[in-house]
Amino acid sequence: MYTVGIITASDKGSKGEREDLSGKVIEEMVTEAGYEVVHYVMVPDEIDALYEAMCHMADTLKLNLILTTGGTGFSTRDVTPEATMKAIERETPGISEGIRYNSLKITPKGMLSRGRSGIRGKSLIINMPGSPKAVRESLEYILKPIHHGIQILVGDDSECATPEKPQTQK
Numbered sequence: 386m387y388t389v390g391i392i393t394a395s396d397k398g399s400k401g402e403r404e405d406l407s408g409k410v411i412e413e414m415v416t417e418a419g420y421e422v423v424h425y426v427m428v429p430d431e432i433d434a435l436y437e438a439m440c441h442m443a444d445t446l447k448l449n450l451i452l453t454t455g456g457t458g459f460s461t462r463d464v465t466p467e468a469t470m471k472a473i474e475r476e477t478p479g480i481s482e483g484i485r486y487n488s489l490k491i492t493p494k495g496m497l498s499r500g501r502s503g504i505r506g507k508s509l510i511i512n513m514p515g516s517p518k519a520v521r522e523s524l525e526y527i528l529k530p531i532h533h534g535i536q537i538l539v540g541d542d543s544e545c546a547t548p549e550k551p552q553t554q555k
Contacts, residue, residue: 386419386420386421387419387420387421387449387450387532387535387539388420388421388422388423388446388447388448388449388450389415389420389421389422389423389448389449389450389451389452390422390423390424390425390426390438390442390446390448390450390451390452391408391411391412391422391424391425391426391451391452391453391454392426392427392428392435392438392439392442392451392452392453392454393405393407393408393425393426393427393428393453393454393455394428394429394430394435394453394454394455394456394463394464394465394515395427395428395429395430395455395456396429396430396462398427398455399427399428399429400429405427405454406517407454407455407513407514407515407516407517407520408425408427408454409517410517410520410521410524411452411454411513411520411524412425414520414521414524414525414528415450415452415524415528418528418532420449420450423446423448424442424446424448426438430455430456430462430463430464430465431464432464432467432468432471433468435453435456435464435465435468435469435472436468436471436472439451439453439468439469439472439505439510440472440505442508443472443505443506443507443508443510444505444506447506447507447508448508449507449508449509449535449538449539450508450509450511450531450535451508451509451510451511452511452513453465453469453510453511453512453513454513454514454515454520455514455515456468456512456515457498457499457500457512457513457514457515458497458498458499458515459497459499463499465500465512466499466500466501466512469501469502469503469510469512470501470503472503472505472510473501473502473503473504473505473510474503474504474505474506475503475504476501476502476503477502477503477504477509477511477534478502480502480511480527480530480531480534481500481501481502481511481512483526483527483530484498484500484511484513484514484523484526484527485498485500487522487523487526487527488514488519488522488523491522498514500512500513500514504538507538507539509531509534509535509538511527511531
């Protein structure tokens with residue numbers, strides 16, 4: 386079972402003034418997909434707070450997947466992509482492009498997402514949109530492919546066999 390951390394970027398949410406609906410959607414969907422949510426945090430829309438949360442989840446908790454929600458738009462307080470670029474060692478542009486591609490099939494406003502994704506150590510970090518609906522649509526699109534990516538990232542060859550491609554015996 387792969388481990389997940391959820392980071393919600395929200396000034397109001399971090400003060401307890403707003404319920405985190407998007408983070409709950411992430412938690413529900415990854416749990417249903419067989420992942421274990423180990424850490425869930427709400428932080429203000431600040432680069433340092435986001436960066437520290439990502440680094441803690443990747444470096445200390447050694448989580449396989451870190452999903453952020455919020456802070457990917459055009460507001461001056463939307464700094465999640467900048468924090469992510471500071472935290473990652475290698476970018477995974479296909480994931481972010483895939484999320485935008487899928488969003489554009491639903492609404493032209495999908496082009497306004499600045500979300501990024503990348504790898505830090507053995508952790509995959511992905512910025513998700515801030516709305517529960519957009520989070521659900523995005524996760525439905527990327528969950529299966531990123532599962533395979535995590536398998537490769539952590540070197541878990543035992544789970545790479547599929548019914549279409551059986552694993553060979555050594």
